[in-house]
Amino acid sequence: MHSSDAVREGLIALLPRLRRLARALAGQVADADDLVQVVLERALARSAQWRPDAALDKWVFAIARNAWRDELRARGRAQHLFAPEEAGVTVADGSDARHARQMELAQALAMLPPDHREVVALVLVEGLSYDEAAALLEVPVGTVTSRLARARATLQAHLGNDA
Amino acid sequence: MNPIDDDTLQAYVDGELDATARARVDAALVQDDVLARRVRQARALRAQLRAAFDPVLDELVPARLSALLQPRAVPTVAPLEGGRGEPAARRRAPRRWLLPGAALAASVALLAAGLWWHAGNELVRMRNGEPYAAGVLGRALDQSLASEPDAHATVAIGLTFRAANGYICRSFTVRTPPARAGLACHAAAGWALPVLVPAAPPEGGELRQAASGLPPAVQAVIDARLRGEVFDAQQERAARAAGWR
Numbered sequence: 398m399h400s401s402d403a404v405r406e407g408l409i410a411l412l413p414r415l416r417r418l419a420r421a422l423a424g425q426v427a428d429a430d431d432l433v434q435v436v437l438e439r440a441l442a443r444s445a446q447w448r449p450d451a452a453l454d455k456w457v458f459a460i461a462r463n464a465w466r467d468e469l470r471a472r473g474r475a476q477h478l479f480a481p482e483e484a485g486v487t488v489a490d491g492s493d494a495r496h497a498r499q500m501e502l503a504q505a506l507a508m509l510p511p512d513h514r515e516v517v518a519l520v521l522v523e524g525l526s527y528d529e530a531a532a533l534l535e536v537p538v539g540t541v542t543s544r545l546a547r548a549r550a551t552l553q554a555h556l557g558n559d560a
Numbered sequence: 561m562n563p564i565d566d567d568t569l570q571a572y573v574d575g576e577l578d579a580t581a582r583a584r585v586d587a588a589l590v591q592d593d594v595l596a597r598r599v600r601q602a603r604a605l606r607a608q609l610r611a612a613f614d615p616v617l618d619e620l621v622p623a624r625l626s627a628l629l630q631p632r633a634v635p636t637v638a639p640l641e642g643g644r645g646e647p648a649a650r651r652r653a654p655r656r657w658l659l660p661g662a663a664l665a666a667s668v669a670l671l672a673a674g675l676w677w678h679a680g681n682e683l684v685r686m687r688n689g690e691p692y693a694a695g696v697l698g699r700a701l702d703q704s705l706a707s708e709p710d711a712h713a714t715v716a717i718g719l720t721f722r723a724a725n726g727y728i729c730r731s732f733t734v735r736t737p738p739a740r741a742g743l744a745c746h747a748a749a750g751w752a753l754p755v756l757v758p759a760a761p762p763e764g765g766e767l768r769q770a771a772s773g774l775p776p777a778v779q780a781v782i783d784a785r786l787r788g789e790v791f792d793a794q795q796e797r798a799a800r801a802a803g804w805r
Contacts, residue, residue, distance in 0.1 A: 402631070409629050416625075417616040421609075430622055437628045499612050520574065521606055522613045527576055546570055552605055 404444035407453040408437060414523065418458060421518035422465045424507060432468065436461045458523070459533050462515055469511055505555035513548035516541055564588050564595060573602040615725045618785055620690050620754060683734065684753060693744050693751035701730055701744050701751045705800065707793030718774065720796045723785040728804045731774060731782060733759055741778050745785075746804040755781040 408415075415436060419429040439460050440447075447456050506514060519530045520541070527545075531538040564572075564585055571577050572585040589596045685694035693701050700715035709716065718731035729745040742756035757777045774782070791799060 405629050405631065409626070412621050412625065412629070413617040413619075416619070416621065417613050420616050421613050430625060433625055434628065437625065441628070498608070502608060502612050517609070521609045527571070527574070542567055542570060545574075546566060549570070549602060549605060553601060556605070556608070 400447060400449070401441065401444040403449060404440060404447055404453065408440060408457065411454055411457055414454065415457060415461060418461055418518055418523050419465075421506070421522040422461070422515065423468075424503060432461065432465055435464045435468075439464060455525075455529060455533055458519065458525075462519075462533065465515070466511065501556060502552075505552050508555065509548055509551060513544050513551065516544045517548045517552070520545055564592075569595065569598060570602065573599055573606065618723070618725055618754065620752070683740075684756065687749050691753045691756070692749060693753055697732070697734065697744075698751055701732065701746075702804070703800070705793070705796055707796055719782065720791040720799060721782075721786055722788060722791075724787040725785070728799055729782075729785060731778060733774075741775050743778055743781050743785075754785075 412433075416429065416433055419432045419436070420426070423429040423432050436457065440457050443460075447453065506517070509517065515534065516530060519525045519533065520527065525533070527538050527541050531541045534541065568577070568581065568585065572582060577585065589599060682694045683697045684691045686692070692698075696714050700713065700717065704710070704713065704715065704717045706717045706720065714734060714736055716733045716735055718733065720728065720730045723729045723745060727745045727747060729743055730751075731743050732741065734740040739759040740756055741759035742753055744751040744753055746752075755778050757775050759773075759775050759778075
């Protein structure tokens with residue numbers, strides 16, 4: 398099998414997870430799927446660079462993270478990427494209370510700096526280990542954990558979670 | 561005993577500690593209410609994030625995305641059509657069907673090609689770009705009970721359950737050739753079809769539990785959605801009476 402075929406078939410299986418990661422990074426559905434489209438195009442174009450002994454998901458997620466950073470840069474750092482009131486409307490069903498809670502979460506996520514948001518997306522949403530996230534982001538593990546801790550503090554302060 | 565620092569507590573919540581370190585935190589939590597509360601809060605945040613984003617896994621993939629992953633125009637038509645008029649060379653890589661994502665992507669491609677008719681009857685209708693059950697399939701999903709199987713019915717119902725996102729889902733098999741199997745989930749606009757793939761026709765056409773021998777692609781989608789118990793006969797009947805809500 399050509400590597401391009403292997404990558405394409407792998408991407409088909411990976412699409413749902415890639416969309417979830419993109420949603421966690423980009424927030425709004427349309428922006429997230431635009432991001433997924435860029436990622437798929439890049440991954441297919443670079444399929445020769447993927448080595449079959451490397452995990453395809455990490456390779457693709459790294460492309461996704463870099464594509465998201467490119468998009469942020471293109472839009473300008475000062476500008477909020479997405480209107481918070483539109484962000485994160487991921488599920489149409491559910492009670493008003495649940496909906497309100499999701500909006501609150503989307504707004505809290507939108508407030509995070511990109512450094513923090515991506516570790517939240519990779520570790521807390523996608524479930525990568527600290528080591529995996531650190532390798533993907535090309536930073537030390539300690540950087541991942543400190544960003545994650547600060548991101549958690551911001552989110553919890555904003556959400557006022559009681560337990 | 562040394563106090564548990566913030567990094568250790570976070571690593572505990574994220575499942576990053578080895579057994580020894582974990583046991584140390586477990587022991588500390590029993591004695592320290594403040595610590596225990598922080599763990600609960602961190603876990604609640606994780607759970608909230610998963611609850612917000614995991615439903616994306618169950619969404620139908622937009623056609624514009626899955627189309628990017630099609631090797632040719634619509635080569636995956638071949639299996640569903642049972643080989644009718646399709647050159648063997650285009651019937652490639654049947655293992656694609658083992659992947660739920662592949663089934664999804666191919667489903668969208670098939671719909672785009674205007675297929676999914678059954679013996680002249682429409683089985684699937686597009687609404688807002690998403691496939692929904694129609695015709696005999698829609699009626700069977702609305703009315704048929706797995707607990708009252710009809711050996712002569714075109715559509716056999718398998719499992720009924722409430723999915724993680726709250727919708728009721730039912731697996732089914734279209735028995736008459738070309739046989740198909742899939743999963744339907746009852747959404748506001750009708751029975752959405754996250755997966756519909758070719759299936760081996762039931763042997764001899766005899767009465768047979770429709771849930772057995774489901775294609776792996778369908779089983780994978782069920783596994784991804786099933787959280788609680790599969791409905792028993794009484795729950796299935798009650799769900800029908802409640803309009804599958």
